[in-house]
Amino acid sequence: MKIEVRQVSHPEATKGFDTAALRRHFLIESLFQPDEIALTYSHIDRLVVGGAMPVSKALELTAPKPIGTTSFMARRELGVVNIGGAGRVWADGGVHDLDAHEALYVAMGAGEVRFESVDVASPAKFYLISAPAHARHKTVKISRAMANVRELGSPAQANERTIYQMIHPDVCASCQLVLGMTVLKPNNMWNTMPCHTHDRRSEAYLYFDLRADARVIHLMGEPQETRHLVVANEQAILSPGWSIHSGVGTSNYAFIWAMAGDNQDFDDMDMVPMEALR
Ligand SMILES: O=C(O)C(=O)C[C@H](O)C(=O)CO
Numbered sequence: 001m002k003i004e005v006r007q008v009s010h011p012e013a014t015k016g017f018d019t020a021a022l023r024r025h026f027l028i029e030s031l032f033q034p035d036e037i038a039l040t041y042s043h044i045d046r047l048v049v050g051g052a053m054p055v056s057k058a059l060e061l062t063a064p065k066p067i068g069t070t071s072f073m074a075r076r077e078l079g080v081v082n083i084g085g086a087g088r089v090w091a092d093g094g095v096h097d098l099d100a101h102e103a104l105y106v107a108m109g110a111g112e113v114r115f116e117s118v119d120v121a122s123p124a125k126f127y128l129i130s131a132p133a134h135a136r137h138k139t140v141k142i143s144r145a146m147a148n149v150r151e152l153g154s155p156a157q158a159n160e161r162t163i164y165q166m167i168h169p170d171v172c173a174s175c176q177l178v179l180g181m182t183v184l185k186p187n188n189m190w191n192t193m194p195c196h197t198h199d200r201r202s203e204a205y206l207y208f209d210l211r212a213d214a215r216v217i218h219l220m221g222e223p224q225e226t227r228h229l230v231v232a233n234e235q236a237i238l239s240p241g242w243s244i245h246s247g248v249g250t251s252n253y254a255f256i257w258a259m260a261g262d263n264q265d266f267d268d269m270d271m272v273p274m275e276a277l278r
């Protein structure tokens with residue numbers, strides 16, 4: 001298992017970052033490595049973001065030093081979304097089969113967590129996102145059918161998309177984590193525009209189902225001081241509370257968003273008027 005620690009960047013420092021520094025601080029380029037769990041520990045809301053890609057063996061989620069407890073789940077909750085072939089997750093004493101686009105909420109105190117692919121020829125790719133937790137809820141599998149569905153956007157704004165809220169107070173209880181998947185309708189390229197910030201919560205995006213030769217131009221930064229990251233398929237971005245998080249693809253794509261912080265209110269956003277963006 002690998003883990004990289006990223007410190008918090010102040011918005012005033014971020015203004016002076018060149019492309020390489022912006023990418024080093026805010027972009028996670030390689031989450032899915034065969035037979036590896038690759039994690040990034042970010043000090044924004046102590047989010048742990050990563051991927052587990054079991055191929056020839058099962059992979060166990062252990063607790064390296066930055067986690068600070070004897071087991072990973074001792075004082076944390078975990079969201080898992082499979083974006084690959086069929087897979088299985090052992091957690092909380094049970095086995096949970098996860099097909100593509102299915103999610104699992106793993107409760108604090110779940111004990112050992114292990115990941116396995118059903119078919120070596122089509123390995124599972126488990127996206128992982130974890131936040132500190134203070135209470136034990138239920139470990140629950142969330143299919144797309146169980147998600148809270150929100151339709152947003154319009155063809156005229158090239159942003160028609162479906163939001164599947166999966167770890168959300170209307171679907172399952174969690175301490176901090178709120179997680180979902182947004183799927184752009186064909187020929188619609190913009191996500192989260194008009195854009196917003198929410199200083200009460202940090203967020204992470206994992207872009208996926210993007211063609212290998214396509215990119216998402218992800219917009220970040222304070223609304224009056226925007227920067228961009230050029231993002232490839234299966235790469236993730238970290239979005240501190242002060243930053244907008246929006247993107248436009250050169251081709252169709254989907255993404256998984258996840259948040260943690262002071263509240264779980266999806267609609268608690270500070271919308272940025274278009275004329276304020278710089
Ligand atoms: O398509 C969107 O808009 C989103 O998915 C927005 C994210 O869910 C978000 O930023 C929630 O705060």
Ligand SMILES: [Zn+2]
Nearest residue numbers: 196198203245
């Ligand atoms: Zn947001």
